Amino acid sequence: MKHQISSKHLDFNTLKQIIDSKVAIELSEDAVKRITHCRSYLDDKVNSLAEPVYGINTGFGSLYNKSIDTADLGKLQENLVMSHACGCGEEVPAAIVKIMLFLKIQGLSYGNSGVQLQTVQRLIDFYNHEIFPVVYTQGSLGASGDLAPLAHLCLPLIGMGEVYFKAKKVKSAEVLNQFGWQPIKLQSKEGLALLNGTQFMSAYGTYAVMQSQRMMLLADIIGALSLDAYDGRIEPFHHLIHQIRPHKGQIATALRYRQLLTDSEMIKRKKAHVQDPYSFRCIPQVHGASKDALDHVSFVIFNEINSVTDNPTVFPDDDLVISAGNFHGQPLALVLDFLAIALSELANISERRTYQLISGQRGLPSFLVADPGLNSGMMIPQYTAASIVSQNKQLCMPASVDSIVSSNGQEDHVSMGANAATKLYKVLGNTEKVLAIELLNAAQAFEFRRPLKSSAPLESFLSLFRKEVSFMNTDRILYTDIQSSINFLQSVNVNQYE
Secondary structure (H helix, E strand, C coil): CCEEECCCCCCHHHHHHHHHCCCCEEECHHHHHHHHHHHHHHHHHHHHCCCCCCCCCECCHHHCCCECCHHHHHHHHHHHHHHHCCCEEEECCHHHHHHHHHHHHHHHCCCCCCCCHHHHHHHHHHHHCCCEECCEEECCCCCCCCHHHHHHHHHHHHCCCEEEECCEEEEHHHHHHHHCCCCCCCCCCHHHHHHCCCHHHHHHHHHHHHHHHHHHHHHHHHHHHHHHHCCCCCHHHCHHHHHCCCCHHHHHHHHHHHHHCCCCHHHHCCCCCCCCCHHHHCHHHHHHHHHHHHHHHHHHHHHHHCCCCCCCEEEHHHCEEECCCCCCCHHHHHHHHHHHHHHHHHHHHHHHHHHHHCCCCCCCCHHHCCCECCECCCHHHHHHHHHHHHHHHHHCCCCCCCCCCEHHHCECCCCCHHHHHHHHHHHHHHHHHHHHHHHHHHHHHHHCCCCCCCCHHHHHHHHHHHCCCCCCCCCCCCHHHHHHHHHHHHHCCHHHHC
16 A cells, blocks of 8 residues: 555654655645646746746846746756755765655645656655665755755756665666666756755654654663662652643653552662662653653654745745745754754763762672672773763754855855754764663663562563673673664664553
């Protein structure tokens, strides 16, 4: 069964299901009608134009005052795609290119972009056959749309650029020949429709939201295991505390911890200490704030992926072609920075819990090894976590407060949302690593609490983890254990612990 691209709002769960299950996509009848209606209107408009209309019969950016002959309108659009393919840096991961393709198709399907039906259909062909264009991480200012990344995404439409097909990087023309496809002959306005838009930023944001939802669940489970292994107290999670400071995320986190630790033998035993460090005592406040941030970010990105963001925008039923600024990435830039900060704080507090676990307190051996001195135990994984957390802090310098003049001053304020997006991707990966190191330490620490048991869900989680990473009796190479812990977090079915 295929997923139909339509005007219906696309939510993250639906998009994740489509992406993960490799569902083929197709245009709904309504989408086909909107696209063809808009294109037909634009063709008629072009034939009757008596004055310049930006991007249709003019140059681009500060060249808006250069008129283009009707016979050259197709060449104008092809030149636009070629000249804007100026990406540098690392290649965008295939998982994000796939989302970019989907979101570009979704945005064009609303019928306000003036593209040919065959152009959208070719993008769908790429998506369904897993032909992923080579796109680069650097080049977008996040303002006139993600110009350079989207140019690389769309070069294969005209038989140029490179793609990944069947795990190999090949020339786009080779793949077109293999399928018997002719390069698309772009018509008026199409290049702008393809290159203007926020799909680079939006794809990174969408990916980060979906991964962050999972990361929040994992952070709670791992934090609960650390709390129990540290012989922490449950009182800071009491519902009355959070009723009198009713932040949504804080209340939800406290409830989650009460549920996760309900039948733990460790949490119920009498405590010799009256308080825990903030990294344990303030988990509801810190994890909860990150969850509330994610809620806001999700709201903004949900709006964005269900929007038309190219320029100029065509309104065929109103006989209007309007040049405006829906491609400006400021709404995204702000929240992409915000989510990076929220994730960074999850890593920050996680590393502090790791530090407490190895510090030789509350009956746990120094560095969580039976013979410290001869063995260094878990000393250096904490160094690694601290290094990663520090890098996160550096990456969390907001990109959205920056701007730079471009296009001879015509584009005089830009969002830098693309830089925010790629920084967020790094922070997301870094946070996963720090949580994996905390899990490694928490699991190690809990073995020194035996024969006491944690709760049923945490013991189940521990049991699964122990199939991948064994208890460390004496020193051994640990980078493989860290990688195994990362792999475990990426593969474990976290939803069963909700």
